[in-house]
Amino acid sequence: MLAFAQDYLQADRTADCPHCRKAFRVGTVARSTMCPHCYRGVSFDDVVIKGECSGKVCSGGRVVFRRGSRARTRGITAGEGVEVHGDVEGAVLCRGPVVVSSDGSLRGDVEAASLHVEAGGSLYGAVKIAAMARQ
């Protein structure tokens, strides 16, 4: 059991910096670190927005816009995925899936690994879905 815990704590994974988009190795259980390329802080916690928000939304994990939220952003960058249940405006750059639920609305360009817009949800913008090579 102890060996398993040591292996788990010592294991690492590849993460992408949401600022400079370059890949680096980070521990599996790490919740935040500093990018070795651009030296900016990177958080891997999920960002959940329940109310109103503006500016730039950046996370190494997932970004979730809850139902009823309103966001007028200058850009949304997420390492693992974006979920839209509210009203969101801004370009999305994501290495994971982008999901717009039936009560969500997204206006902005999307570049992601995959895209799913449920019936009832709305999306307006240019979309680029392609395998994004790690730099």
Added chain:
Amino acid sequence: MSDHAETVLGPESVFKGELRATGVCRILGAFEGSIRGAGDVHVASNGICAATIEADRVVIDGSHTGDIVARERLQLGPKAQVRGDVVAGAISVAEGATFLGRVGVGPEAVAQARPMAAASSQPLPEIKIVNPKTPGKVEWANEPAPPGDWMSQPLKAPTWMKGSEG
């Protein structure tokens, strides 16, 4: 899929023109022109389609260039390669697919899809028989330009998306 009869373009077949079909339409070969149907359109994994598609449900597993209006749902498989503007009631793009274009998804986008489909529809090519002894060999009067290296070309905003920019 509905219970209507299927319209199938075979894997070794090439079709140019306008196809109107109800029920299921499967493209296994090469298609160029436009498809308008009240059912499903499926471009298979080896299918190549350069057309404007307007149907209730559209599934792309192969290569497609052109605008798509899917009144209910558009689904791109993991090996799909699509370039074109899309209007759909719902959309699903699997990981591994390549998709480049402008998207309008939702009931409002579908309601406004008519002007887009009318504006983007290309005139049908005129057929001229080159050699009457070989009727199978024809030439197209207004041959459309080949897609070329479309991934490196910049996106061009269609007129119907002007209101969503800014």
